Structures are given as C-alpha cells and as structure tokens.
Amino acid sequence: MESIDSKPRVSAGESSSAAAENVVFLTWKDLWVTVNNGKNGRSILQGLTGFARPGELLAIMGPSGCGKSTLLNALAGRLDPQTRQVGDILINGHKQTMAYGTSAYVTQDDALIHTLTVSESVYYSAQLRLPDTMSRSEKKERAEMTIREMGLQNAMNTRVGGWGAKGLSGGEKRRLSICIEILARPKLLFLDEPTSGLDSAASYHVIRKIASLNQRDGVRRTIIASIHQPSSEVFHLFHNLFLLSAGQTVYFGALSAANQFFASNGFPCPTLQNPSDHFLKTINKDFDKVRCFLETTS
Numbered sequence: 001m002e003s004i005d006s007k008p009r010v011s012a013g014e015s016s017s018a019a020a021e022n023v024v025f026l027t028w029k030d031l032w033v034t035v036n037n038g039k040n041g042r043s044i045l046q047g048l049t050g051f052a053r054p055g056e057l058l059a060i061m062g063p064s065g066c067g068k069s070t071l072l073n074a075l076a077g078r079l080d081p082q083t084r085q086v087g088d089i090l091i092n093g094h095k096q097t098m099a100y101g102t103s104a105y106v107t108q109d110d111a112l113i114h115t116l117t118v119s120e121s122v123y124y125s126a127q128l129r130l131p132d133t134m135s136r137s138e139k140k141e142r143a144e145m146t147i148r149e150m151g152l153q154n155a156m157n158t159r160v161g162g163w164g165a166k167g168l169s170g171g172e173k174r175r176l177s178i179c180i181e182i183l184a185r186p187k188l189l190f191l192d193e194p195t196s197g198l199d200s201a202a203s204y205h206v207i208r209k210i211a212s213l214n215q216r217d218g219v220r221r222t223i224i225a226s227i228h229q230p231s232s233e234v235f236h237l238f239h240n241l242f243l244l245s246a247g248q249t250v251y252f253g254a255l256s257a258a259n260q261f262f263a264s265n266g267f268p269c270p271t272l273q274n275p276s277d278h279f280l281k282t283i284n285k286d287f288d289k290v291r292c293f294l295e296t297t298s
C-alpha cells in the first residue's frame with residue numbers, strides 16, 4: 001500500500017521565533033498515556049507525535065473512545081492521577097510550565113450561572129480573573145470587547161437560563177463559555193468538543209468565531225479542539241488535522257492534504273461527500289484495513 005509522509009516537520013527556527021514573538025508553539029513527541037486498571041496497564045495513547053502552530057487551528061478527530069479528550073488533556077496538563085504519561089511536551093522547544101493566563105481550556109459542559117445575564121457573567125469573570133494591574137474600567141472594556149468578539153453583543157442582557165427558565169441558545173452558551181476563557185487573552189486555547197450538542201448552523205457559528213479571533217485582535221493564538229463529526233463547512237475552518245484511531249495516529253498534517261493521503265492509501269473520498277465523514281467512516285468500518293493502514297503509515 002502506497003503511503004505519503006503524513007508527518008510534517010517543524011523547521012528549526014520556528015520554536016525560537018515563536019518564543020521571541022511571545023506566542024506558543026506546542027510540540028509533543030512520542031507521547032504515551034497509560035491507565036492502570038487493576039493488574040494491567042492499558043495504553044490509551046500510543047506514541048503520538050505532532051505540533052500546533054501559532055495562528056492555526058488544529059482539529060483532533062477520531063471515533064468515540066479513540067483518545068481525543070485524553071490527548072487534549074495531556075497537552076493541557078490536565079490528566080487525572082490514575083494515568084501515567086511518557087514522552088515530551090514542549091513549549092517553544094523547551095519543557096516548561098506556562099505562566100498564568102498563557103493557556104485556557106474550554107470544557108464540554110458550560111459551567112455558567114443560570115441567573116446571570118451575558119454581560120454580568122463576563123464582567124464578574126473579568127473582575128475576578130484579570131490581573132490587579134488592570135483598572136476596573138480597563139477590565140470592563142476588555143469584557144465588552146470580548147463579548148463583541150464572540151458575537152454576543154445582541155444578547156448582553158439575556159439571562160443564561162436553564163431548566164424551567166429559557167435563556168441563551170446552546171450555541172450562545174458555548175460562545176459565552178469561550179468568551180469567559182479568553183478574557184485573559186491566552187496564547188494557547190484548548191477546546192473539548194466545542195460543538196457537541198449543537199446543530200450544524202450553531203456549530204459553524206461557534207467555530208467561525210473561534211477561527212476569526214486571531215484576525216480580530218491580532219493575537220496569533222494556537223488553538224486545539226477535539227471535534228466530533230464536523231460538517232464540511234466547519235471542517236474546512238481548521239488548518240490542520242490530527243486523526244486518531246484506538247490511540248494511534250492515522251493522519252497528522254495539513255487538512256488540505258488529508259484527502260490525498262486517504263486516496264493514495266486506497267480510500268478515496270467519493271465526490272460530494274463530506275471528507276470528515278469519509279475519514280471517520282473509513283476508520284470505523286474498515287477496522288482491519290485501517291490496522292494495516294496504520295502499520296504502513298507509522
């Protein structure tokens with residue numbers, strides 16, 4: 001089976017120039033994550049290598065249970081204590097801990113207070129999260145700017161809402177959660193399934209807002225999101241793809257080269273089919289073929 005090089009290389013100067021520019025170039029090398037369940041350890045991630053660049057969005061995709069959240073948590077330093085991690089995770093080429101506010105993690109569940117409005121949620125978070133070196137009015141200004149960046153200006157006075165009290169839509173809640181996490185202008189943003197539970201239009205709106213953040217405020221963020229079955233429009237908002245199956249890398253590289261990679265390995269994407277559906281179907285359906293595919297490409 002023919003294979004192409006799915007592992008793009010990091011150019012020598014990229015990590016050091018990211019450090020000079022005060023952005024984050026995240027690299028992981030031969031990353032293993034094992035969980036201890038009784039007598040035997042089970043490898044959830046098996047020797048993953050990749051990177052995420054400033055100014056780009058990386059999608060982590062794969063079938064349910066393949067290890068997407070585990071990879072995201074390992075990169076964010078949020079693995080739970082029962083797991084063991086081996087391998088290197090480097091920031092701008094070095095092993096280092098990130099300063100407060102450098103990175104943010106948006107979880108799948110929106111941890112919002114139902115009785116607050118959008119503006120109250122963001123203003124209060126700004127007062128609590130932003131450094132004391134910022135004045136009250138600077139914090140308020142930052143909160144307003146961030147609300148606009150996430151396209152929530154028309155819902156400023158809408159309550160979050162919950163059971164029995166309708167408030168924000170699911171997509172608006174997700175954008176509010178992101179809004180709160182990006183208040184401190186993190187250079188590295190992790191999102192765990194930011195579109196889960198949303199319809200395709202709301203998903204597109206959420207990811208488009210995330211994708212446009214870098215253009216709007218000029219901060220070249222490094223953005224990594226795990227994502228389930230994105231529509232074609234959502235899929236094409238990402239720059240790079242990390243495709244996993246059973247804890248192993250199926251593909252890592254530019255999104256634009258993934259079709260060619262699958263085609264040259266005997267799995268061309270049918271015309272008019274959403275490529276992300278095709279990739280996930282291929283991994284799920286042809287399990288034995290994919291095992292052989294993994295062996296040839298690793």
Ligand SMILES: Nc1ncnc2c1ncn2[C@@H]1O[C@H](COP(=O)(O)OP(=O)(O)OP(=O)(O)O)[C@@H](O)[C@H]1O
Pocket residue numbers: 035037044062063064065066067068069070071080082083228
């Ligand atoms: N702490 C843990 N203890 C035991 N097993 C774990 C633990 N964390 C993850 N796993 C197992 O590792 C595998 C990968 O889990 P993970 O949540 O990373 O998958 P996922 O791709 O994010 O799944 P989904 O798309 O369904 O959310 C699963 O089989 C899960 O049961």
